[in-house]
Amino acid sequence: MSAHGILGALFHDAEEPRASDLEVAWYSAHLPRMDGPVLDVMAGSGRLLVPLLEAGLRIHGVDLSEAMLATCRKRLEASGVETELFRQNVTALNLPFRYAAAFVAGGSFQLLSDSTAALDALLRIRAHLIEPGVLLLDLFVPGGAEHPPGAAVVEVRTVEGCRIGLRSETVFDVDLRRIDVTSRYERRDRHTITAREDETLALTWYTEDEALTLLADAGYRDIRIEPAARPRDDGRHFAVTARA
Template sequence: MFKNYGPLCAAVYELTKPIGSELNGDITYYLERLEGRHGPILEAGVGTGRMLIPLLEEGFQVDGVDLSADMLEKCSQACHQRHLTANLIQADLATMALGNCYDTIIMPTASFSLLPSEETAYQVLTNFFDHLVPKGRLIIDLDLPFYPEIGEVSTTTYSIDKKTGITLEQKTLAIDWFHQHIVTYLKYEKWTEGSLIATELQDMTMRWYGLSEFKLMLEKVGFESITLSADYDYLAPP
């Protein structure tokens, strides 16, 4: 029934988060944190390449992994247009076995919060740990929870050209305080000259974590020297 991160989602993502666009200064922050790191980098949840391409242009060696073939296709096209080479891999972060170890793994844009369960989050963190070299570094974005009204519906329109556009309808279905997640349904519709030509339904779960809770999760997996920073200001207290 649902198609998560399909072609319409990828098209809207490309429009709303174009290559190199900063989200509250996140690309600048990551470049600062990666300064002096000379080994290979893995971007988990690479999407359409918003952050990967600026890192490549700065001379970093970056691989990208994502579960969505449609996102990776747009990322590949963007790299080709800029004459950049990147190893792009379609894989599930919880089960991937890439055969490489990385100096740094990054997961920006709060993509970690989209993992559907605590069990999956542990699997992904463990897999990250196993894909890092000794003294390797993991950098992850987390989002704090927001509180939409249950049943609240919003619709946004995105123009592709003069004849074609995509509407996105979002409806919040549930907030589960015990399991710490919000469930939202997204309906993408592609229109050409008033005629509906494609529809895509997505079931999105957004999880949140307490900061002490997440630090304990990292320590349980084996991570050490854990720091917290707020709003892309290094070591600024959350």
């Protein structure tokens, strides 16, 4: 599984610095408050972690990208809230805490494009849950799976005032159930390109039935399909809840 670099972290932080009120409300309603801390798996820049902490939940965060965690630390400091952050790969998760619940938001679970890695991650998350711990996954089946989109160019402006552009090429392989995204980030200060970063990510997707089977194979129970935490129009989005 690849991790975002510095420019990738800056771009995604500027593109979506904070989760929507709807998404925050969904997780606030589904996560336990009294049974122990919660783990935000693949927490990224803290776009969801920070508002949930502000809402009074006890949450720790873990992510593979040091650049994303650095952004998260800055956001925590700016918001005046504190928590534990860890840099680890979810497929080899080994934290000094156990949790009443865990969640993977925003389709990030699908960055585990290999089914073996996905199962390993579910097993490691389950090992960190206090029974009957809750697991929440936010998943999607992409709308472009059968009609691949062309290259896209997006530009955002960071809080420091620089511009970061993203050009990405997306290739869908429906038979292999795989999405390969090749991206180039460019930072511009005034009219000069001052940094460039290339990134390659692979994603997969699961139907509702496949998600149910995957979690059952990892030993979870009371598995349910629910409406998505953040509905969008770029595919079929849904959430999964389960207990350890």
